[in-house]
Amino acid sequence: MAASRIPPDGDYGWVVVAGCALMNVFNQSLVSVFGLMFADYLSTLGEHAFGAALVLNVCNISLNFSGVITGPIIKKCKPRKAAILGSILTGTALTICSYSTSLWQIVLSYSVTFGFGLGLIQSSTFVALNSYFRYRKGSAVGFALAGTGVGQILMPLLVQFLLSNYNFKDTTLIIGGLAFNGVVGACLLQPIEWHLKEHPVGDHVESQPLLPANATLKHANGNTCATQTGNWSKLAALMDIAILKQVSFLNLIVGLGLAYTASTSFSLFFPYFLQKSANLTMLEAANCMSVLSTTDLITRVTVPALVDRMEFSHRTTFLLAGICLVVARSIMAEMRSMVALLVTSAFYGIFRSITIVNQNLTVAEYCSERRIEKMLPNALGFNMVTKGILVLSLGQILGWLADFSGSYSLNLHAQNLLLITTCILWLCEMYFRDDN
Numbered sequence: 001m002a003a004s005r006i007p008p009d010g011d012y013g014w015v016v017v018a019g020c021a022l023m024n025v026f027n028q029s030l031v032s033v034f035g036l037m038f039a040d041y042l043s044t045l046g047e048h049a050f051g052a053a054l055v056l057n058v059c060n061i062s063l064n065f066s067g068v069i070t071g072p073i074i075k076k077c078k079p080r081k082a083a084i085l086g087s088i089l090t091g092t093a094l095t096i097c098s099y100s101t102s103l104w105q106i107v108l109s110y111s112v113t114f115g116f117g118l119g120l121i122q123s124s125t126f127v128a129l130n131s132y133f134r135y136r137k138g139s140a141v142g143f144a145l146a147g148t149g150v151g152q153i154l155m156p157l158l159v160q161f162l163l164s165n166y167n168f169k170d171t172t173l174i175i176g177g178l179a180f181n182g183v184v185g186a187c188l189l190q191p192i193e194w195h196l197k198e199h200p201v202g203d204h205v206e207s208q209p210l211l212p213a214n215a216t217l218k219h220a221n222g223n224t225c226a227t228q229t230g231n232w233s234k235l236a237a238l239m240d241i242a243i244l245k246q247v248s249f250l251n252l253i254v255g256l257g258l259a260y261t262a263s264t265s266f267s268l269f270f271p272y273f274l275q276k277s278a279n280l281t282m283l284e285a286a287n288c289m290s291v292l293s294t295t296d297l298i299t300r301v302t303v304p305a306l307v308d309r310m311e312f313s314h315r316t317t318f319l320l321a322g323i324c325l326v327v328a329r330s331i332m333a334e335m336r337s338m339v340a341l342l343v344t345s346a347f348y349g350i351f352r353s354i355t356i357v358n359q360n361l362t363v364a365e366y367c368s369e370r371r372i373e374k375m376l377p378n379a380l381g382f383n384m385v386t387k388g389i390l391v392l393s394l395g396q397i398l399g400w401l402a403d404f405s406g407s408y409s410l411n412l413h414a415q416n417l418l419l420i421t422t423c424i425l426w427l428c429e430m431y432f433r434d435d436n
Contacts, residue, residue, distance in 0.1 A: 029151025
């Protein structure tokens with residue numbers, strides 16, 4: 001019987017998961033300690049809230065807009081080399097940042113270089129995981145992202161200890177040195193070709209060879225695209241621009257971008273809501289945030305395995321979790337009791353974790369269904385760019401709304417409008433697709 005080579009769906013794939021988790025511990029989690037590391041130093045430079053916001057916003061721009069070129073880089077260099085480059089960039093950026101003496105130097109080193117490094121790590125680790133797993137992708141991504149959760153718990157404690165015993169320069173140098181540990185994790189991302197397994201052809205649809213990335217592209221008259229020449233044509237082919245012609249893909253990434261914007265705004269304004277709208281003390285607010293982070297971490301390592309066994313589509317799982325987030329956030333916005341806020345924070349952490357785990361999985365599922373998996377790196381890149389555009393535009397509007405209204409409860413409801421829009425867009429597409 002003829003056989004084809006398929007991903008192991010485990011085995012060495014779990015080593016890849018460990019490598020991705022290691023990179024997340026020492027790199028992705030560092031964004032959460034930015035305020036703790038830089039607040040006092042920026043104050044000594046004469047920069048306060050505006051300067052901190054500028055550094056973070058430019059970092060977010062660099063991270064998400066790096067998607068324009070991270071896709072081609074991953075396709076040319078493979079995930080392992082891209083992840084190594086990303087880890088080197090983050091460690092180097094923090095090392096240079098420790099010597100910065102002005103705001104523009106911090107923006108150049110931390111915001112631009114560090115943000116671009118994170119973008120490379122984020123895309124390359126997911127592409128590597130996606131190539132090793134077929135039926136347990138959710139579990140694999142959940143365990144890998146748990147590394148970020150562990151880092152978000154440990155890094156603040158470490159940074160606080162270092163700042164108590166050393167100055168900003170020494171602290172940043174040490175954290176930068178730790179970021180280089182991501183190179184160790186990246187080296188574990190061996191090419192999938194080294195670990196493919198033999199499998200009889202015909203048992204699974206997935207065993208059929210994938211179509212080339214440009215094989216499904218047609219002209220309007222139905223003829224297959226002829227071989228293209230010229231610099232623009234080569235660039236378009238390298239970046240898989242043609243995927244943007246698919247309305248269903250645009251609908252998908254816009255929905256994910258709206259949900260990401262709502263989540264980012266919530267992370268920014270949740271502490272303000274707890275202290276200014278709910279009138280909690282700083283300790284009580286910290287407890288609510290700690291509970292949310294704890295349930296988030298637990299969910300990342302438990303729920304994805306359950307979802308994989310139930311064989312729910314990642315898009316459906318994301319949609320259901322998004323609806324639950326709308327309910328949880330609506331209830332939270334009207335709560336003022338400490339106990340009630342602890343409970344709603346716990347539930348919010350559960351559903352937020354599910355949406356985070358299924359963000360990239362939803363894009364990968366789309367590419368898999370349409371047999372265009374070679375377009376996945378660039379599809380992830382376009383998704384990142386969309387998130388960056390929406391955060392810069394709608395995220396700023398949400399911030400303006402909070403300042404204008406003075407109500408952080410209203411801000412939480414406004415965030416829900418973005419998630420509701422995602423649900424409407426996706427449900428409409430599902431309805432018309434089923435109708436056809």
